[in-house]
Amino acid sequence: MSTIYEVATLAGVSPATVSRVFNGHPVSPEKVSSVRAAAAQLHFTPNRSAKRLRTQSSELIALLIPDIENPFFTALARGVEDRAQEAGFSIVLCNTDDEPEKETRYLDIANSEDMAGVILAPAAEDGDISHLTDRGRPVVAVDRNTGLDIDSVMVDNRAAGTWATTALLDAGHRRIACIAGPLDLEDTEERGLGWRTTMRRRGEPGFESLLRHADYRVEGGRAAMNELLALREPPDAVVTTNNLMGVGALQALAAAGITPPEFGVAVVGELPFSTLPPEAITEVRLPARHLGITAASLLLDRIAGDTQPARTVVLRAELARRAAR
Amino acid sequence: MSTIYEVATLAGVSPATVSRVFNGHPVSPEKVSSVRAAAAQLHFTPNRSAKRLRTQSSELIALLIPDIENPFFTALARGVEDRAQEAGFSIVLCNTDDEPEKETRYLDIANSEDMAGVILAPAAEDGDISHLTDRGRPVVAVDRNTGLDIDSVMVDNRAAGTWATTALLDAGHRRIACIAGPLDLEDTEERGLGWRTTMRRRGEPGFESLLRHADYRVEGGRAAMNELLALREPPDAVVTTNNLMGVGALQALAAAGITPPEFGVAVVGELPFSTLPPEAITEVRLPARHLGITAASLLLDRIAGDTQPARTVVLRAELARRAAR
DNA sequence: GTGAAAGCGCTAACAA
DNA sequence: TTGTTAGCGCTTTCAC
Numbered sequence: 001m002s003t004i005y006e007v008a009t010l011a012g013v014s015p016a017t018v019s020r021v022f023n024g025h026p027v028s029p030e031k032v033s034s035v036r037a038a039a040a041q042l043h044f045t046p047n048r049s050a051k052r053l054r055t056q057s058s059e060l061i062a063l064l065i066p067d068i069e070n071p072f073f074t075a076l077a078r079g080v081e082d083r084a085q086e087a088g089f090s091i092v093l094c095n096t097d098d099e100p101e102k103e104t105r106y107l108d109i110a111n112s113e114d115m116a117g118v119i120l121a122p123a124a125e126d127g128d129i130s131h132l133t134d135r136g137r138p139v140v141a142v143d144r145n146t147g148l149d150i151d152s153v154m155v156d157n158r159a160a161g162t163w164a165t166t167a168l169l170d171a172g173h174r175r176i177a178c179i180a181g182p183l184d185l186e187d188t189e190e191r192g193l194g195w196r197t198t199m200r201r202r203g204e205p206g207f208e209s210l211l212r213h214a215d216y217r218v219e220g221g222r223a224a225m226n227e228l229l230a231l232r233e234p235p236d237a238v239v240t241t242n243n244l245m246g247v248g249a250l251q252a253l254a255a256a257g258i259t260p261p262e263f264g265v266a267v268v269g270e271l272p273f274s275t276l277p278p279e280a281i282t283e284v285r286l287p288a289r290h291l292g293i294t295a296a297s298l299l300l301d302r303i304a305g306d307t308q309p310a311r312t313v314v315l316r317a318e319l320a321r322r323a324a325r
Numbered sequence: 326m327s328t329i330y331e332v333a334t335l336a337g338v339s340p341a342t343v344s345r346v347f348n349g350h351p352v353s354p355e356k357v358s359s360v361r362a363a364a365a366q367l368h369f370t371p372n373r374s375a376k377r378l379r380t381q382s383s384e385l386i387a388l389l390i391p392d393i394e395n396p397f398f399t400a401l402a403r404g405v406e407d408r409a410q411e412a413g414f415s416i417v418l419c420n421t422d423d424e425p426e427k428e429t430r431y432l433d434i435a436n437s438e439d440m441a442g443v444i445l446a447p448a449a450e451d452g453d454i455s456h457l458t459d460r461g462r463p464v465v466a467v468d469r470n471t472g473l474d475i476d477s478v479m480v481d482n483r484a485a486g487t488w489a490t491t492a493l494l495d496a497g498h499r500r501i502a503c504i505a506g507p508l509d510l511e512d513t514e515e516r517g518l519g520w521r522t523t524m525r526r527r528g529e530p531g532f533e534s535l536l537r538h539a540d541y542r543v544e545g546g547r548a549a550m551n552e553l554l555a556l557r558e559p560p561d562a563v564v565t566t567n568n569l570m571g572v573g574a575l576q577a578l579a580a581a582g583i584t585p586p587e588f589g590v591a592v593v594g595e596l597p598f599s600t601l602p603p604e605a606i607t608e609v610r611l612p613a614r615h616l617g618i619t620a621a622s623l624l625l626d627r628i629a630g631d632t633q634p635a636r637t638v639v640l641r642a643e644l645a646r647r648a649a650r
Numbered sequence: 651g652t653g654a655a656a657g658c659g660c661t662a663a664c665a666a
Numbered sequence: 667t668t669g670t671t672a673g674c675g676c677t678t679t680c681a682c
Contacts, residue, residue, distance in 0.1 A: 019677055020677090048434070052676090053659065055677065078394065090431075095406060351667070
């Protein structure tokens with residue numbers, strides 16, 4: 001690796017001038033071109049560690065997500081990446097597995113790497129981000145709330161749960177079960193609440209016994225669905241509060257020889273890579289990519305120096321039958 | 326952020342001693358504890374940029390994949406991450422979108438960030454990695470071959486294509502189509518070659534007209550399947566050379582009211598999040614996670630100083646009906 | 651517009 | 667075992 005000094009020597013200028021050329025500071029045209037020529041000849045790439053050490057900042061954004069194998073989060077990541085890219089930032093994707101320790105480790109790394117900011121889909125428990133915020137590094141929460149006073153981008157989870165349930169009621173289903181996520185996650189509570197409120201308002205008796213909690217993963221959804229099917233009075237429809245549990249529920253139904261829409265299925269989220277025929281399933285689509293874009297925009301504002309009070313943006317879900325694709 | 330100097334002052338030792346404590350070099354027990362106490366009190370975290378600038382190396386591995394939304398690659402990423410984590414390395418995931426420019430940019434970043442090494446699922450065209458290898462930074466290719474003399478981890482693509490085709494023949498299908506990937510990717514050629522060789526050996530007439538090329542994405546698979554279905558003499562089965570095109574093909578079949586296994590479908594790769602009943606589809610499972618683990622292992626060997634000639638590891642695919650899950 | 655020089659925080663000789 | 671010191675490659679005053 002060549003350094004700024006070698007380029008300077010070759011170009012017949014001082015190191016400072018080379019630096020200026022690479023950072024867009026005013027330099028006379030002749031020197032610019034001789035520096036560029038020298039740099040090209042030496043395959044010079046500025047050393048980012050040195051630059052960061054000196055400037056205490058970088059064009060790197062950390063994105064912490066709980067499950068890289070969940071298409072919802074990869075779509076979100078795409079959104080973040082697209083927006084960040086436009087602004088000249090690169091994103092570093094970190095998979096926390098919903099483990100607070102991993103989350104903490106990555107937050108530490110973001111801090112000690114002098115990253116420009118962090119977008120965080122928080123693990124179940126609230127992490128400590130004070131070492132970042134103390135240094136003026138912005139953090140934006142996405143998809144899940146933190147107890148912290150920071151910008152956040154959420155989905156209207158209550159409405160999503162309500163729509164899913166209402167769609168099944170409208171289709172004539174009555175005993176509508178709900179497979180919800182872990183008890184300690186607020187967004188899950190909200191989606192489950194949408195179901196509960198709707199069912200209560202509808203006055204369906206005994207619906208409370210049709211609630212199950214699982215872990216947001218395929219296996220959890222399948223197990224919960226199997227439990228529900230084994231009930232003395234099984235449901236005739238189910239709402240799942242995320243995409244993967246929807247997949248699990250459908251797998252359980254398929255194994256039991258039950259086919260939607262005979263048995264009603266509504267999923268909060270989009271069924272990933274589904275090969276089911278159109279119109280069989282109700283999806284309440286979450287704007288995953290848009291969540292990412294919005295979070296990135298908020299973060300970029302902060303990086304640019306915006307100091308207004310913390311904002312919360314709530315995006316709407318979109319009710320959709322599975323369309324032919 | 327506190328520095329090593331402040332910790333040293335508070336602990337009553339020299340900066341070098343603080344550094345030694347944090348890097349596991351021999352220091353007397355009393356000093357170790359006073360340094361640790363001081364560090365804790367100041368919330369000291371070593372500055373990674375400074376460390377990297379000094380040592381010219383880091384515990385960061387870049388993983389470049391062409392499509393973060395393809396579950397095959399996220400599974401691969403999990404494998405890399407798990408193995409790297411064990412060894413104390415963090416991975417930085419970069420999405421190249423199969424665009425050579427993005428790949429180049431990320432390779433440059435990996436270089437100028439002094440990353441310990443790179444695992445690369447190469448975009449279609451061969452990138453230039455000489456600036457990395459010149460500095461002794463190891464690069465390992467995974468899933469796709471490069472023309473370069475570096476370690477690589479591949480799947481036995483030819484066999485995978487052959488198995489998929491044979492399974493359909495064994496199930497009684499005769500006019501077996503093939504939806505293959507882009508023409509310029511070697512692994513695709515290999516998988517397609519497995520199909521072609523098998524069909525030729527079997528002596529089925531006119532099978533060459535049942536070959537289509539698509540872009541490895543869902544939409545491409547769907548379009549190709551629709552084309553095949555519109556043929557005067559449509560096929561009675563199809564092999565797709567990756568997972569997403571398999572999804573697309575199944576979507577097209579579902580839309581046309583055709584159901585496997587009446588129409589034979591064999592997929593090279595695993596159908597992600599499938600809710601189809603067991604036994605309907607043939608999958609030739611690719612060891613995605615294992616590819617990642619192996620690539621990470623090879624890379625870690627190199628990082629540790631291994632200088633043997635470039636190795637190529639070929640992993641076997643696994644023939645499977647969709648099992649009940 | 652340009653150069654000289656200091657210093658970001660850390661580690662690794664070298665000395666003691 | 668410990669401290670002193672130089673320097674990794676860059677940016678940024680401060681002079682000119």
